[in-house]
Amino acid sequence: MIFPAVWRILPGPAWVRFLLVLLLIAAIVAALFQWVYPWFSVTFDIEEASVEAVP
């Protein structure tokens, strides 16, 4: 459903669409690495190294 829809929406011949798909995936991964994962890791205290704030 999602994947065929993306394929339909993208313009151009098959090889252009293929390149666009790669570009799209790269952009999504970059956004995840840059903003989403750091936010998640800090918000949910995945790896905390400090003892809690000095009282």
Added chain:
Amino acid sequence: MSASVEVPTQPDAPPPDPRRRAPGIGTRLVSLVGELCIIAGAVVGLYVVWQLFYTDVVADREQAEVVEDLDWAYTGAITAGDVAEDDGPQVIPAELHLSPDTAPVMDEPGFAETFATFYVPRWGTDYIKPISQGVTRREVLDVLGIGHYPGTGMPGAYGNFAISAHRTTYGKPFNRIAELQEGDALVVQTEEAWYVYRVTEHLIVDPSQVEVIAPNPYDPGAAPDGHYITLTSCHPMYSAAERYIVHGELEYWAPTGNGVPAEILEEIPQP
């Protein structure tokens, strides 16, 4: 004569193929759920890649740049074996091993400011990491590496110089903290001075046990009675359940500009 009405078909349209008719709502729902599962799997898998590999790549680069930008930090030949015996880095002479009581103590710098470098021969003679002010993750620990607990002593202070860093990921400055043994050197350099600490003990505590960074870690609440250093990191590895703590005490200090402490040139066999 038949009662049914023949549906007129367009002469050139192919007969409808029963296998190719539009999928029903059930089929569409199932394939949507399937696609969402694939996407979720990819996102979770990429998180692991990001946490275990990518954060190291970014943080290592950042921390190496920070050290290079400190024009006073010693980054020269750290391995004595790299250079000929006689023209190796000059070693601080014994008469400049000054008593902890006279150690200069700098003022606390601004938040996220890098004010010292850290050398640990047990972790390899090429180990050098910056120490910056603050222990928040986004601004200090995740980017700059080692953070100094605000409000605790500065290097050389009569009290407790407490620092924190990741044990895994983000450049993992304290990755091998569990290998430290009693008597190992922990060397801090600031713009003015070298401070050579010796490991005295390690402990594993709950994250809430902030007394480990008290001015007197052996008797929290009492007045300071020595020049201590405290390293904190997560324990067990890849977890935030507990904290690994290493305590040390200042052995001597020396002004910069007279060579480097012999300790940081000491080659300890690496595992």
